[in-house]
Amino acid sequence: xxxxxxxxxxxxxxxxxxxxxxxxxxxxxxxxxxxxxxxxxxxxxxxxxxxxxxxxxxxxxxxxxxxxxxxxxxxxxxxxxxxxxxxxxxxxxxxxxxxxxxxxxxxxxxxx
Amino acid sequence: xxxxxxxxxxxxxxxxxxxxxxxxxxxxxxxxxxxxxxxxxxxxxxxxxxxxxxxxxxxxxxxxxxxxxxxxxxxxxxxxxxxxxxxxxxxxxxxxxxxxxxxxxxxxxxxxxxx
Numbered sequence: 001x002x003x004x005x006x007x008x009x010x011x012x013x014x015x016x017x018x019x020x021x022x023x024x025x026x027x028x029x030x031x032x033x034x035x036x037x038x039x040x041x042x043x044x045x046x047x048x049x050x051x052x053x054x055x056x057x058x059x060x061x062x063x064x065x066x067x068x069x070x071x072x073x074x075x076x077x078x079x080x081x082x083x084x085x086x087x088x089x090x091x092x093x094x095x096x097x098x099x100x101x102x103x104x105x106x107x108x109x110x111x112x
Numbered sequence: 113x114x115x116x117x118x119x120x121x122x123x124x125x126x127x128x129x130x131x132x133x134x135x136x137x138x139x140x141x142x143x144x145x146x147x148x149x150x151x152x153x154x155x156x157x158x159x160x161x162x163x164x165x166x167x168x169x170x171x172x173x174x175x176x177x178x179x180x181x182x183x184x185x186x187x188x189x190x191x192x193x194x195x196x197x198x199x200x201x202x203x204x205x206x207x208x209x210x211x212x213x214x215x216x217x218x219x220x221x222x223x224x225x226x227x
């Protein structure tokens with residue numbers, strides 16, 4: 001079993017919809033939680049990071065962490081076709097620096 | 113703004129050959145990471161360097177080696193290539209401050225195909 005699990009999708013939504021992306025993890029030692037966006041044939045791009053349980057909002061994006069349930073989410077409001085990409089959750093241990101453990105990624109398609 | 117530069121972008125090799133990938137981090141970034149992403153897979157951490165010293169080691173095969181040079185660029189050397197080494201190899205850089213923010217900046221990757 002992988003340390004970080006993520007539904008691979010694809011997830012197809014109409015433009016303007018609210019998108020919910022989720023990851024579960026098994027290692028309770030993870031302290032930092034990130035969401036990356038990866039367009040086809042491009043490198044991952046950091047969207048958001050957080051290290052505490054609760055919500056963090058940045059524009060149309062909200063990251064949610066529930067450490068007690070080992071569950072993190074990314075919400076995208078007013079989704080746009082340009083949001084179509086693969087979304088990867090990633091986590092790291094306090095003492096591992098920036099060495100990240102990624103989820104498998106969820107492919108999102110936003111249709112006009 | 114300058115980003116992480118990787119070369120070559122595409123590389124085709126045959127089994128048992130060697131390959132070298134290069135990474136030029138964002139200016140002033142002193143930490144470099146290498147990740148391997150197989151087809152349909154998530155990126156797997158290979159190795160990282162901080163101030164030219166290896167800082168962390170992940171699932172890097174013994175056939176692979178890497179180093180960071182005085183100008184902070186890094187090279188990943190892969191020998192005795194196997195079909196399973198075919199993947200997208202990402203380099204990422206960050207400014208190592210001792211705090212963990214996850215703010216890695218990734219390059220566009222080098223796609224290695226082993227025939």
